[in-house]
Amino acid sequence: MNYWLMKSEPDVFSWDDLERKRRASWDGVRNFQARNFMRDQFRLGDCVLFYHSSCAEPGIIGIAKVVREAYPDPTALDPKSDYYDPASAKAGASRWFMVDIEPVQRFKRLASLAEIRGNSGLQTMLLLRKGQRLSIQPVTEKEFKTIKKTWG
DNA sequence: GCCAACGTTGGC
DNA sequence: GCCAACGTTGGC
Numbered sequence: 439m440n441y442w443l444m445k446s447e448p449d450v451f452s453w454d455d456l457e458r459k460r461r462a463s464w465d466g467v468r469n470f471q472a473r474n475f476m477r478d479q480f481r482l483g484d485c486v487l488f489y490h491s492s493c494a495e496p497g498i499i500g501i502a503k504v505v506r507e508a509y510p511d512p513t514a515l516d517p518k519s520d521y522y523d524p525a526s527a528k529a530g531a532s533r534w535f536m537v538d539i540e541p542v543q544r545f546k547r548l549a550s551l552a553e554i555r556g557n558s559g560l561q562t563m564l565l566l567r568k569g570q571r572l573s574i575q576p577v578t579e580k581e582f583k584t585i586k587k588t589w590g
Numbered sequence: 591g592c593c594a595a596c597g598t599t600g601g602c
Numbered sequence: 603g604c605c606a607a608c609g610t611t612g613g614c
Contacts, residue, residue: 445600469598469609492600551601569607571599 440484441577442475443498443565444539445491453488453499456541461505464536465513466521472574477508477535479576486539487577487585489565490548497550498585506538549589559584 444464446452456462467473486502511534513519514526526533554560564575 447600471609496601571608573599 440479440481441579441582442484443487443489443575443577445489445573447492448490452490453544456502461538461540463538465511467534467536467573468521469573472572473535475574475576476537480504480507480537482507485582495548495550497548499548500544501542501586501590502539503542504537505540508535508537511536543590545589547589549585
């Protein structure tokens with residue numbers, strides 16, 4: 439069992455959108471390191487911290503789980519998509535991958551970035567590291583449990 | 591392979 | 603909107 443944090447801008451795709459859809463494919467990842475995590479390490483049943491970024495109140499809003507392991511992201515081949523990738527189109531196959539997730543539990547209270555920063559048990563989180571912009575990050579079991587216990 | 595230029599992320 | 607930090611691109 440692995441633990442992850444996935445960032446999404448709520449204006450683009452929010453926790454409410456996930457609950458409404460019941461199941462979502464995580465398309466649009468266009469960073470190699472984030473892709474590699476999904477493609478090589480995401481397993482069925484892995485737990486995901488759903489993080490709202492670039493918004494008034496950034497923070498973790500709930501827990502989701504992986505319900506399908508990596509498969510090619512078709513938006514890379516769609517010229518009309520915001521996520522179109524000419525290099526994939528040229529190669530004739532998507533260079534990018536996605537997984538499917540489902541919502542598990544919305545937190546009682548947002549685990550805001552400010553509160554996470556103030557929690558002595560969470561100082562190891564990659565999220566808090568200066569300059570860390572990865573949209574998909576590994577989380578330790580200990581970090582995950584602390585977050586679930588505190589805000590879940 | 592170097593590195594400058596450019597684009598993106600994301601908190602504030 | 604600002605800007606620090608980082609990733610990617612492309613000329614050489």
